[in-house]
Amino acid sequence: MRRVVFIALLTALLMPFHALAVQPDEILKDPALETRARTLSQELRCMVCQNQSIDDSDAPLARDLRLLVRERLVKGDSDKQVLDFLVERYGNFVLLKPPVEPQTLLLWTVSPLMLIVGIVALVVMARRRRSVALDSGRLSADEQRRLDAIIKPGGPD
Amino acid sequence: MTPEVGHYALVLALGLSLIQALVPLYGAQTRDVALMRLGTSTAIMQCVFVAISFGALMTAYVTSDFSVANVFENSHSTMPLIYKFTSVWGNHEGSMLLWVLILAVFGAAVAVFGANLPTALKANVLAVQAWIACSFYLFILLTSNPFQRLARAPIEGRDLNPILQDIGLAIHPPLLYLGYVGFSIAFSFALAALIEGRIDAAWARWVRPWTLTAWMFLTVGISMGSYWAYYELGWGGFWFWDPVENASLMPWLAGTALLHSAVVMEKRNALKVWTILLAILAFSLSLIGTFLVRSGVLTSVHTFATDPSRGVFILCILIFFIGGGLGLFAWRAPLLRQGGIFAPISREGALVFNNLFLTIACLTVFVGTLYPLALESLTGEKISVGAPFFNLTFAPLFIPLMFAMPFGTLLAWKRGDIYGVTQRLMAAFGVGIVAVAAALAVAGVQHVLAAFGIGLGFFVIFGAVIDLTERVALFRRPLGTSLSRAVGLPRSAWGTAAAHAGVGVTLIGIVCASTWGTERIVAVKDGQTVSLSGYDLTFDGMVQRQGPNFRELAGRFTVSENGQVVGALSPSKRTFSARSMSTNEAALLSRGFSQLYLSLGDANADGSLAIRFYYKPLVLLIWIGTLIMAFGGILSLSDRRLRVGAPKPAKVKPTLQPAG
Numbered sequence: 001m002r003r004v005v006f007i008a009l010l011t012a013l014l015m016p017f018h019a020l021a022v023q024p025d026e027i028l029k030d031p032a033l034e035t036r037a038r039t040l041s042q043e044l045r046c047m048v049c050q051n052q053s054i055d056d057s058d059a060p061l062a063r064d065l066r067l068l069v070r071e072r073l074v075k076g077d078s079d080k081q082v083l084d085f086l087v088e089r090y091g092n093f094v095l096l097k098p099p100v101e102p103q104t105l106l107l108w109t110v111s112p113l114m115l116i117v118g119i120v121a122l123v124v125m126a127r128r129r130r131s132v133a134l135d136s137g138r139l140s141a142d143e144q145r146r147l148d149a150i151i152k153p154g155g156p157d
Numbered sequence: 158m159t160p161e162v163g164h165y166a167l168v169l170a171l172g173l174s175l176i177q178a179l180v181p182l183y184g185a186q187t188r189d190v191a192l193m194r195l196g197t198s199t200a201i202m203q204c205v206f207v208a209i210s211f212g213a214l215m216t217a218y219v220t221s222d223f224s225v226a227n228v229f230e231n232s233h234s235t236m237p238l239i240y241k242f243t244s245v246w247g248n249h250e251g252s253m254l255l256w257v258l259i260l261a262v263f264g265a266a267v268a269v270f271g272a273n274l275p276t277a278l279k280a281n282v283l284a285v286q287a288w289i290a291c292s293f294y295l296f297i298l299l300t301s302n303p304f305q306r307l308a309r310a311p312i313e314g315r316d317l318n319p320i321l322q323d324i325g326l327a328i329h330p331p332l333l334y335l336g337y338v339g340f341s342i343a344f345s346f347a348l349a350a351l352i353e354g355r356i357d358a359a360w361a362r363w364v365r366p367w368t369l370t371a372w373m374f375l376t377v378g379i380s381m382g383s384y385w386a387y388y389e390l391g392w393g394g395f396w397f398w399d400p401v402e403n404a405s406l407m408p409w410l411a412g413t414a415l416l417h418s419a420v421v422m423e424k425r426n427a428l429k430v431w432t433i434l435l436a437i438l439a440f441s442l443s444l445i446g447t448f449l450v451r452s453g454v455l456t457s458v459h460t461f462a463t464d465p466s467r468g469v470f471i472l473c474i475l476i477f478f479i480g481g482g483l484g485l486f487a488w489r490a491p492l493l494r495q496g497g498i499f500a501p502i503s504r505e506g507a508l509v510f511n512n513l514f515l516t517i518a519c520l521t522v523f524v525g526t527l528y529p530l531a532l533e534s535l536t537g538e539k540i541s542v543g544a545p546f547f548n549l550t551f552a553p554l555f556i557p558l559m560f561a562m563p564f565g566t567l568l569a570w571k572r573g574d575i576y577g578v579t580q581r582l583m584a585a586f587g588v589g590i591v592a593v594a595a596a597l598a599v600a601g602v603q604h605v606l607a608a609f610g611i612g613l614g615f616f617v618i619f620g621a622v623i624d625l626t627e628r629v630a631l632f633r634r635p636l637g638t639s640l641s642r643a644v645g646l647p648r649s650a651w652g653t654a655a656a657h658a659g660v661g662v663t664l665i666g667i668v669c670a671s672t673w674g675t676e677r678i679v680a681v682k683d684g685q686t687v688s689l690s691g692y693d694l695t696f697d698g699m700v701q702r703q704g705p706n707f708r709e710l711a712g713r714f715t716v717s718e719n720g721q722v723v724g725a726l727s728p729s730k731r732t733f734s735a736r737s738m739s740t741n742e743a744a745l746l747s748r749g750f751s752q753l754y755l756s757l758g759d760a761n762a763d764g765s766l767a768i769r770f771y772y773k774p775l776v777l778l779i780w781i782g783t784l785i786m787a788f789g790g791i792l793s794l795s796d797r798r799l800r801v802g803a804p805k806p807a808k809v810k811p812t813l814q815p816a817g
Binding site for chain 1: 394
């Protein structure tokens with residue numbers, strides 16, 4: 001009986017688990033390189049997942065990419081060289097932060113531009129409103145005459 | 158029989174919504190009070206029929222009626238009872254039914270609580286509400302019928318996706334939908350105002366409680382979704398800038414802007430046109446969110462193209478309401494007269510600043526989320542826009558916003574005194590600077606950005622405190638006077654301060670957890686100990702457990718600090734036989750506001766077990782802050798001036814305060 005339980009436990013333990021993101025065997029000995037690898041991994045997309053970085057993803061492809069990134073780093077590539085290598089292989093799709101290019105220009109510029117447009121519009125509106133307020137604050141000649149008449153001692157009423 | 162009753166009830170609700178969409182509107186045009194009042198009864202009856210329909214689907218789930226295709230696809234007889242309830246909305250059809258249920262509940266709430274709204278306004282609001290309801294009933298009945306029967310009823314169901322078998326499914330989607338759908342009321346009020354061509358400060362007062370309610374639900378809904386993802390997905394992230402999350406963040410940003418601009422409109426009769434536009438946008442973004450999540454367009458532009466029936470239907474709803482809303486806006490908004498002049502440096506000016514930054518932040522999320530879809534469908538080129546993009550573009554917009562927050566609440570209406578306000582904020586500046594210095598001293602100079610983040614958080618929190626102490630004139634008047642002033646202070650003032658302080662608390666949580674979080678990814682053997690940030694984790698072996706509908710292999714770990722045992726962690730792997738899927742259940746141990754987070758990786762052939770062990774300093778503040786924000790919403794909502802349907806003028810002035 002004990003043997004059966006043991007075997008059951010053993011098989012359960014060896015069951016292919018749903019592997020989780022970075023695995024202990026992937027981690028590099030050099031902590032500086034490993035930190036760079038992790039930072040890079042967070043910028044790279046696991047292409048078979050929905051919007052996950054290879055650092056977070058448990059897909060086999062993500063693991064392959066993590067290993068590839070580390071392999072390149074160990075060989076002495078700079079961060080940029082690693083990214084360039086991956087972009088050459090997989091296209092811009094692999095980058096979670098798209099580079100500024102003609103087709104991503106709108107993506108990068110629309111918010112700052114709209115912020116500027118908004119500020120300019122507000123300033124113009126505030127100016128216009130102010131001048132309106134100033135104009136309407138001034139009395140017309142007729143109003144002034146009536147006011148004088150009222151203020152003057154012995155005026156109407 | 159029950160599913161057919163549910164189906165039929167939904168058809169009846171559609172019929173009622175058609176009546177409600179036309180008759181009160183016609184009544185409002187012809188000034189026929191009887192026709193206008195009809196909307197009230199139809200809205201209540203719609204709610205009853207949708208509730209019957211929803212109850213029927215729930216009954217099918219609870220009784221495991223697998224002859225209903227939807228139940229067969231998403232349920233299992235051995236599932237715990239609570240998941241039988243929640244799996245009703247753990248799928249497309251059911252979640253749309255929940256959507257219309259909440260819409261009907263809100264419609265009925267306007268009918269019941271809006272007794273003192275002007276009759277014509279109420280009639281128009283309910284009519285617009287019915288247009289929305291009508292289109293979604295049609296969507297469900299024509300493309301996503303949850304009551305579809307199977308010709309031959311299977312014995313067992315296919316089970317709910319194991320990832321969804323969690324208490325999170327009971328909490329997150331209903332709250333989120335209450336928020337999404339709640340903005341429909343603001344939308345309906347805006348359209349009703351445009352139809353009438355008349356809008357005033359009273360309008361803002363009526364619409365504010367509804368907006369506030371929706372905003373509170375959305376805040377908590379997003380936050381609970383974030384916590385769910387945090388503990389369920391197994392690597393302890395709390396926000397992923399996933400399109401689905403962005404879909405809920407956009408209405409939140411627009412709704413937050415709306416809340417603030419409605420204040421200006423109510424108090425100063427200004428920003429009318431802008432407030433109306435925001436009300437339209439907030440709900441439009443809710444619809445876009447529903448479209449993104451429900452059409453399958455996010456998974457791939459191609460799946461959308463191959464099975465477009467649902468997507469195209471929602472897209473049509475989207476175009477109709479957004480296009481119609483904005484069209485009506487363009488046509489009628491020039492009729493609305495602007496009031497209330499103010500100087501740039503004033504409370505109004507600060508709220509305009511708030512609106513500008515929130516709107517641009519919303520635009521950033523919008524562009525980032527939809528750009529890849531647009532680019533792919535136009536040019537076929539695929540790009541990714543993920544967390545690194547949003548972190549880079551979103552944060553620069555939120556930092557000035559948060560910095561301006563304490564100034565805004567202290568500035569006077571019409572014309573403010575920025576120097577005076579700065580002086581009054583000196584104490585908050587001081588606290589912020591001390592916080593920066595302390596963070597730098599503890600963490601070192603390399604974390605200068607994080608230190609400033611913490612300083613900003615403290616500045617925001619203490620700015621909110623100063624707002625209150627200024628109002629009650631603490632230390633400037635005798636304590637008794639301050640106390641009685643504090644009692645007499647409108648609840649909305651407490652609400653504002655709480656909500657703003659909550660933002661600061663969340664910011665501190667985000668900064669700490671993402672900057673000083675530590676992790677160990679190692680393989681451990683029985684009896685081995687791993688250390689992380691002062692905690693020792695000892696592996697005590699594995700244990701096999703049997704759940705109601707899963708088998709579970711759990712690791713047993715003891716956590717100790719300085720040799721003292723402080724708790725146990727038992728992360729596990731669950732295998733659900735029905736779908737032969739497994740989930741990873743992380744184990745959490747809270748230490749104050751910080752958490753230890755442990756999840757299991759692979760078991761290796763040599764008997765060792767891979768684990769991921771995280772220390773997340775002050776991570777709980779992220780969600781506690783959002784709860785404080787929502788609590789601020791509740792406080793404001795309980796303010797008598799804002800209570801739902803409280804356009805009555807205050808009857809008596811508050812009792813005189815003792816002379817100070």
